[in-house]
């Protein structure tokens with residue numbers, strides 16, 4: 001990952017997920033989009049695992065479904081046409097990992113974006129649902145309308161997370177442009 005062309009926030013998120021998620025695990029993709037993270041998780045958890053994938057756009061879920069089917073991974077994924085802020089109601093099990101990829105659907109309607117209020121609700125619920133040592137990741141984009149404001153509230157949320165229960169990092173690329181996506185990493189402790 002490090003040192004190649006794909007050294008970006010998404011590649012770093014996948015690198016971290018790979019360290020953490022294994023066969024049989026329960027995980028969530030909070031923003032399916034075109035399904036790349038969902039597929040990555042589905043491959044990591046294998047046939048005995050379970051992935052819940054959220055998106056509010058039917059078009060995104062259709063793209064995700066198609067990608068999963070093409071890779072023989074549809075069986076282990078539950079796709080939910082719902083906001084990720086409902087994660088606590090719709091996901092019945094504790095989780096090894098949750099990933100968010102904020103912003104708009106690449107190639108889709110740029111007016112339909114993740115929003116600070118629902119993102120915060122979802123981050124808090126997802127953090128509560130992590131297993132001990134579970135991992136919550138969020139790739140944060142700040143270049144689109146509303147993105148900088150969302151980035152600010154995510155950063156404030158991260159600063160307020162209980163430090164005796166969670167380890168929190170923000171990973172940025174200081175030698176790239178100011179709106180380069182950054183990665184929030186939250187690992188739950190064992191207490």
Ligand SMILES: C[S@@+](CC[C@H](N)C(=O)[O-])C[C@H]1O[C@@H](n2cnc3c(N)ncnc32)[C@H](O)[C@@H]1O
Pocket residue numbers: 030031032033034035036037038054055056057060082083084085101102103104105106112113114115118
């Ligand atoms: C940047 S894209 C995700 C990219 C995706 N991870 C991939 O690999 O292609 C963000 C997605 O979040 C979705 N979204 C926006 N608000 C949402 C919400 N409240 N709950 C779930 N998904 C939401 C959008 O519809 C969009 O598809």
